[in-house]
Amino acid sequence: MTQLQSVAWADGAVLVLDQRLLPQQEVVNRYTTVADVAESIRSMQVRGAPAIGCTAAYGMALVATHASAQQSHELLPALAAARTQLDASRPTAVNLFWATRRMYEYAVAQQHLPIAEFRVSMQREAQAIFDEDLAMCQAIGRHGEPLIPARGRVLTHCNAGGLATAGYGTALGPIYRAHETGRAVHVYVDETRPYLQGARLTAFELQRAGVPLTLITDNMAAYFMGQGLIDCIIVGADRIAANGDVANKIGTYGLAVLAHAHGIPMYVAAPTSTIDMRISDGRMIPIEERSSDEVTMIGGRRIAPEGVTAAHPAFDVTPARLINGIICERGVILPPYTTALADLMQK
Numbered sequence: 165m166t167q168l169q170s171v172a173w174a175d176g177a178v179l180v181l182d183q184r185l186l187p188q189q190e191v192v193n194r195y196t197t198v199a200d201v202a203e204s205i206r207s208m209q210v211r212g213a214p215a216i217g218c219t220a221a222y223g224m225a226l227v228a229t230h231a232s233a234q235q236s237h238e239l240l241p242a243l244a245a246a247r248t249q250l251d252a253s254r255p256t257a258v259n260l261f262w263a264t265r266r267m268y269e270y271a272v273a274q275q276h277l278p279i280a281e282f283r284v285s286m287q288r289e290a291q292a293i294f295d296e297d298l299a300m301c302q303a304i305g306r307h308g309e310p311l312i313p314a315r316g317r318v319l320t321h322c323n324a325g326g327l328a329t330a331g332y333g334t335a336l337g338p339i340y341r342a343h344e345t346g347r348a349v350h351v352y353v354d355e356t357r358p359y360l361q362g363a364r365l366t367a368f369e370l371q372r373a374g375v376p377l378t379l380i381t382d383n384m385a386a387y388f389m390g391q392g393l394i395d396c397i398i399v400g401a402d403r404i405a406a407n408g409d410v411a412n413k414i415g416t417y418g419l420a421v422l423a424h425a426h427g428i429p430m431y432v433a434a435p436t437s438t439i440d441m442r443i444s445d446g447r448m449i450p451i452e453e454r455s456s457d458e459v460t461m462i463g464g465r466r467i468a469p470e471g472v473t474a475a476h477p478a479f480d481v482t483p484a485r486l487i488n489g490i491i492c493e494r495g496v497i498l499p500p501y502t503t504a505l506a507d508l509m510q511k
Contacts, residue, residue, distance in 0.1 A: 168326045168369060170215040171222060173291060176229050178222045182209045183327060187368040196230065198223045198246045205253040205260070208359070212328020213402040213438055214297045217259030220250045221290040224267035228286035236282035237275040243268055255450040256411055256479050257402040258440045263293055297330035300435040300493035301337050308338030308433055308491040309345070313395040316342060316349035319385065322356045322413035323365035324400025324433065334433040335400040336369065338491065343375045351377040352388060356413060358459045358476065382415055389426040397423050398491075401434040408484030408501025409446030414477055420486035429488040436492050441509050446481035454478045 172179045178201050182191045193209065195201050201223035204210050210219045224246055231242040247264040254260060270289045274282055312318060324335035332340060342349040351370055356362035363379055370377045380388060388394050397419055403411040410416070410432050423430040443449060459474035460466060468474065490497040490505075497504045 168372070169331060170210050170212070170327050170329070171219045171294075173222050173225065173287065173294075176226075178204075178219065178226055180204045180210050180219065181327070183211060183365060184209055186327075186364055196226065198227050198249055201226060202249050202253045205250070211361070212323060213257035213259040213400070214301070214329040214334065214435060215327070216254065216257050217263035217437060218290075218294045218297055218330050220253075220260050221263040221267050221293040223250050224264060224271075225286045225290035228271065229283050233279060236277050236279050239279075239282070240271060240275060243271050254452060256452045257438075259402075259435075259437050262437045266293065294330045297435065297437075298332065300437075301326075301329050301332040301334060303493035304334055304433050304435070304491050305332060305337030305341035307493075307495050308398065308431065309341040309347075311396065311398075311429070311431055311489065311491070311496065312338055312342050312347070312349065315395050316347055317352065317393055317395045318349065319352040319354065319388070319394045319397045319419070320366060321354040321362065321382075321397075321399050321416055321419055323361040323369070325366060325369040327365050327369060328400065333369075333400075334435065334491075335398045336366070337433060338398060339370075339375060340373065343373065349375065351375060352385075352394060353377050353379045354382050354385060354415065354419075355379060356415065357382055358462075360462075361413065385419055386422050386426075389422055389428060394426075394428055396429045396431060398431045398433055401432050401438050402479060403443070403449050404432070404434060404439045404490065404505070405443045405445050405449060405484075406439075406441045406502065406505055407445045408487060408490065408499070408505060409449070410482045410484070410487060410490075411446065411449045411451070411479045412482065414480050417480040417482045417486075420482045424486050430482075430486060431489050431491055432482075432487055433491040436494065436509065439492075439505060439509060441505070446483065449479075449481055451480070452478040
């Protein structure tokens with residue numbers, strides 16, 4: 165596993181870089197059961213919609229590899245149970261359900277194979293999901309780079325880089341591409357309370373890649389916009405509804421409102437696997453409610469008085485009307501999103 169690869173398959177096991185420990189420690193956990201893989205997703209050892217999808221695919225391959233059976237079709241009940249277990253780990257990121265559905269449907273189609281060949285084919289399909297995601301991220305980088313204005317001052321929220329994907333990233337993809345081609349680019353990184361994915365992960369990634377950055381607290385964003393120091397905003401997505409409404413890390417909606425007030429373009433970068441055409445608008449997207457402790461404590465240390473409870477919706481929904489464009493592996497999708505996304509997904 166490379167240093168910034170969030171998940172990998174090796175020797176019949178799923179390797180997960182424990183992102184809860186970054187940037188202080190780089191620890192890779194090795195899992196051989198689907199229960200452990202599901203827990204790695206639930207506990208946010210691995211996070212980011214595309215990376216969650218890749219991890220879930222490897223979890224399905226794990227069951228196909230290790231569950232006992234004499235014939236391939238005998239593995240289908242175990243794979244169905246694994247799909248249910250993985251799907252229950254986190255509710256908002258649609259890539260998770262997309263990946264487990266694809267793996268299960270592939271298993272059904274390949275059940276005629278001899279058992280040894282079936283096991284290998286399931287591993288290959290999981291690896292194909294990973295490889296496709298990496299290629300999509302690189303394409304998102306190519307399509308999104310021209311949207312970064314000449315001065316190249318970009319604000320991003322949460323972490324949508326290599327750690328959140330198979331590699332390279334969605335929201336960070338255009339930034340990396342601009343940096344690689346020699347363009348001047350400077351990233352303002354929201355710390356992203358309460359889990360600090362910006363401070364811990366995005367700043368870590370960008371610094372390691374040599375991309376100039378400034379870390380800011382979430383409530384500084386309006387100040388920097390008002391000072392004329394932000395040229396555009398690029399964020400990732402955990403689910404995009406058919407009308408273009410976007411669920412992303414909590415705080416994204418607030419940034420979109422601020423961007424609209426300041427006349428700053430707001431872009432969402434995500435692969436087509438994040439688009440959920442079964443959901444008509446953002447009101448139908450399930451929002452994960454995480455533990456109050458993640459708000460009242462930081463690094464295991466309580467910052468609020470004992471007995472205080474906190475709300476913790478992990479995501480919010482940004483209305484499509486506040487989004488200037490959706491960058492995917494096929495290009496930049498522009499409003500009106502209802503027809504544009506339907507046309508895209510039909511192709």
